[in-house]
Amino acid sequence: xxxxxxxxxxxxxxxxxxxxxxxxxxxxxxxxxxxxxxxxxxxxxxxxxxxxxxxxxxxxxxxxxxxxxxxxxxxxxxxxxxxxxxxxxxxxxxxxxxxxxxxxxxxxxxxxxxxxxxxxxxxxxxxxxxxxxxxxxxxxxxxxxxxxxxxxxxxxxxxxxxxxxxxxxxxxxxxxxxxxxxxxxxxxxxxxxxxxxxxxxxxxxxxxxxxxxxxxxxxxxxxxxxxxxxxxxxxxxxxxxxxxxxxxxxxxxxxxxxxxxxxxxxxxxxxxxxxxxxxxxxxxxxxxxxxxxxxxxxxxxxxxxxxxxxxxxxxxxxxxxxxxxxxxxxxxxxxxxxxxxxxxxxxxxxxxxxxxxxxxxxxxxxxxxxxxxxxxxxxxxxxxxxxxxxxxxxxxxxxxxxxxxxxxxxxxxxxxxxxxxxxxxxxxxxxxxxxxxxxxxxxxxxxxxxxxxxxxxxxxxxxxxxxxxxxxxxxxxxxxx
Amino acid sequence: xxxxxxxxxxxxxxxxxxxxxxxxxxxxxxxxxxxxxxxxxxxxxxxxxxxxxxxxxxxxxxxxxxxxxxxxxxxxxxxxxxxxxxxxxxxxxxxxxxxxxxxxxxxxxxxxxxxxxxxxxxxxxxxxxxxxxxxxxxxxxxxxxxxxxxxxxxxxxxxxxxxxxxxxxxxxxxxxxxxxxxxxxxxxxxxxxxxxx
Numbered sequence: 001x002x003x004x005x006x007x008x009x010x011x012x013x014x015x016x017x018x019x020x021x022x023x024x025x026x027x028x029x030x031x032x033x034x035x036x037x038x039x040x041x042x043x044x045x046x047x048x049x050x051x052x053x054x055x056x057x058x059x060x061x062x063x064x065x066x067x068x069x070x071x072x073x074x075x076x077x078x079x080x081x082x083x084x085x086x087x088x089x090x091x092x093x094x095x096x097x098x099x100x101x102x103x104x105x106x107x108x109x110x111x112x113x114x115x116x117x118x119x120x121x122x123x124x125x126x127x128x129x130x131x132x133x134x135x136x137x138x139x140x141x142x143x144x145x146x147x148x149x150x151x152x153x154x155x156x157x158x159x160x161x162x163x164x165x166x167x168x169x170x171x172x173x174x175x176x177x178x179x180x181x182x183x184x185x186x187x188x189x190x191x192x193x194x195x196x197x198x199x200x201x202x203x204x205x206x207x208x209x210x211x212x213x214x215x216x217x218x219x220x221x222x223x224x225x226x227x228x229x230x231x232x233x234x235x236x237x238x239x240x241x242x243x244x245x246x247x248x249x250x251x252x253x254x255x256x257x258x259x260x261x262x263x264x265x266x267x268x269x270x271x272x273x274x275x276x277x278x279x280x281x282x283x284x285x286x287x288x289x290x291x292x293x294x295x296x297x298x299x300x301x302x303x304x305x306x307x308x309x310x311x312x313x314x315x316x317x318x319x320x321x322x323x324x325x326x327x328x329x330x331x332x333x334x335x336x337x338x339x340x341x342x343x344x345x346x347x348x349x350x351x352x353x354x355x356x357x358x359x360x361x362x363x364x365x366x367x368x369x370x371x372x373x374x375x376x377x378x379x380x381x382x383x384x385x386x387x388x389x390x391x392x393x394x395x396x397x398x399x400x401x402x403x404x405x406x407x408x409x410x411x412x413x414x415x416x417x418x419x420x421x422x423x424x425x426x427x428x429x430x431x432x433x434x435x436x437x438x439x440x441x442x443x444x445x446x447x448x449x450x451x452x453x454x455x456x457x458x459x460x461x462x463x464x465x466x467x468x469x470x471x472x473x474x475x476x477x478x479x480x481x
Numbered sequence: 482x483x484x485x486x487x488x489x490x491x492x493x494x495x496x497x498x499x500x501x502x503x504x505x506x507x508x509x510x511x512x513x514x515x516x517x518x519x520x521x522x523x524x525x526x527x528x529x530x531x532x533x534x535x536x537x538x539x540x541x542x543x544x545x546x547x548x549x550x551x552x553x554x555x556x557x558x559x560x561x562x563x564x565x566x567x568x569x570x571x572x573x574x575x576x577x578x579x580x581x582x583x584x585x586x587x588x589x590x591x592x593x594x595x596x597x598x599x600x601x602x603x604x605x606x607x608x609x610x611x612x613x614x615x616x617x618x619x620x621x622x623x624x625x626x627x628x629x630x631x632x633x634x635x636x637x638x639x640x641x642x643x644x645x646x647x648x649x650x651x652x653x654x655x656x657x658x659x660x661x662x663x664x665x666x667x668x669x670x671x672x673x674x675x676x677x678x
Contacts, residue, residue, distance in 0.1 A: 058667070059667040059668055059670060060670075060671050062534075062537045063649075063668075063671045064530070064648075065649075065671040068670055137540060137577075138578075
């Protein structure tokens with residue numbers, strides 16, 4: 001749960017930092033605005049005060065009653081911010097003055113300057129000097145002067161306290177909200193982690209993480225589930241491959257063991273001195289067939305090994321395909337005879353020139369013929385034909401055997417696959433013949449195709465190889481690898 | 482000479498007592514120093530102050546609508562029995578306006594018509610005949626200002642008095658009401674004494 005705590009902390013940090021910054025920014029703006037407007041309204045307020053005082057003092061100036069003017073000014077004690085005030089006559093002489101307790105009176109050297117001035121104010125730091133002309137009927141009677149202390153600190157302190165409280169409250173609120181919101185992020189992630197753990201523990205790739213949203217986390221869940229699908233498929237493929245290898249081993253042992261019994265029997269018969277010559281010949285022929293079968297089997301295995309490790313080298317040369325077919329036919333003839341198949345060969349009298357490895361192509365057709373012989377009931381009919389069409393040579397091996405179900409036609413070219421698991425009547429094999437044939441044909445740049453209408457309908461395998469161009473037909477092609 | 486050349490009200494202030502104006506800038510005192518014999522200066526400035534007050538009082542009195550003459554008609558201040566004040570007043574009102582109306586000073590002698598007067602100053606020279614004047618003014622919207630040291634007479638609205646060497650004035654609200662005049666509270670605020678109804 002360390003990871004969860006970390007994400008929670010990060011989400012909280014982001015929310016809190018954002019909130020705090022926004023709060024500080026707005027608080028600063030508010031404070032600046034408030035101070036500015038407060039100062040402006042404070043100045044306006046004092047100007048009003050001075051104006052009122054000037055109006056009220058006009059009769060005192062008119063009738064030279066400094067006592068009344070002094071009484072008027074004394075009312076300013078109600079405004080503690082005003083430190084001192086004075087009324088000057090039209091010639092700048094001091095008429096009346098007021099000084100709040102504990103403050104210095106207005107400096108007299110400024111009197112002339114103020115008396116000559118007009119309405120206006122000077123803001124110097126936190127001190128405001130404000131003057132207001134006293135006029136009546138267009139005549140200047142004198143000047144009203146105020147000096148006040150602009151004491152903004154308590155107001156700022158009050159504002160800071162309020163803003164601080166608001167900031168703290170909003171941060172607390174943001175924290176609460178973030179605490180709820182972050183669950184919507186962390187919960188699905190935790191769920192994914194939980195599913196991943198179950199998958200590992202149970203090896204169950206059918207499990208899926210629940211998708212609760214369509215955002216980035218939803219995309220993560222989707223990707224995770226897709227990965228599970230892929231993992232499941234790979235695990236299934238590995239299991240299948242594993243099973244095939246097991247079956248292959250069993251089949252290989254069986255295939256290698258099968259000929260040993262007749263060989264042992266034949267050796268025993270040959271060992272006897274009284275064995276009739278005819279029986280000896282028969283035994284020798286049988287031993288020959290069994291050995292050939294084993295050699296072919298092991299050759300196939302070696303070829304598969306070479307192909308899979310990339311060590312196979314083709315000895316390419318110009319060759320007559322019909323000769324290759326004849327060699328294959330001769331090689332497989334004993335097996336065909338044994339199963340009493342009728343083979344129909346349709347070959348042209350003239351050579352068909354292709355570019356290829358004689359031994360490997362022979363191996364391909366032997367495998368196809370062996371396959372046809374094996375999966376066709378005794379006395380079957382096998383057609384072994386070749387024809388040229390559209391610049392390609394098409395070799396067709398067709399039988400009227402048990403056929404192949406369309407659903408598994410792709411699988412017959414998979415390594416170690418035995419479509420027929422019945423093992424009846426000795427129709428067994430390593431399952432390498434057809435895959436090997438297809439890979440060898442592919443190495444020649446050709447194609448091996450299967451056509452079967454279904455079980456009991458027979459099978460047709462077709463090998464397509466490129467013809468050598470006619471003008472090269474008589475030339476000797478260079479050997480290639 | 483100097484007073485005649487600068488007859489502005491602000492200049493007409495008498496020297497102030499050092500007790501009440503202890504903090505007055507010394508330059509003001511210096512400006513007043515070369516004003517000849519103190520007694521003469523005081524007498525001259527007293528007439529000057531009274532004239533200035535007579536003029537300024539116009540701004541603090543409301544005349545009844547019935548007495549309102551056309552807007553451009555001047556406000557007339559009649560002066561009776563005090564030529565010094567009249568002379569000062571002539572200097573003051575020249576070219577000046579109060580409430581957007583011109584102000585005219587008129588020297589009166591016994592028997593003159595008082596119909597178009599707004600304000601009448603009865604100087605000490607005429608105070609003896611005051612009893613003969615006042616009944617004719619009774620009920621008329623004329624601001625009667627007297628200069629009787631003993632105090633307000635029956636019909637005078639305002640009366641100059643001398644307090645500590647300063648020209649002050651006292652006011653009678655009942656007299657003003659009888660004349661149909663309304664005295665501004667701001668005027669009353671600076672009055673030395675106010676007779677309430």
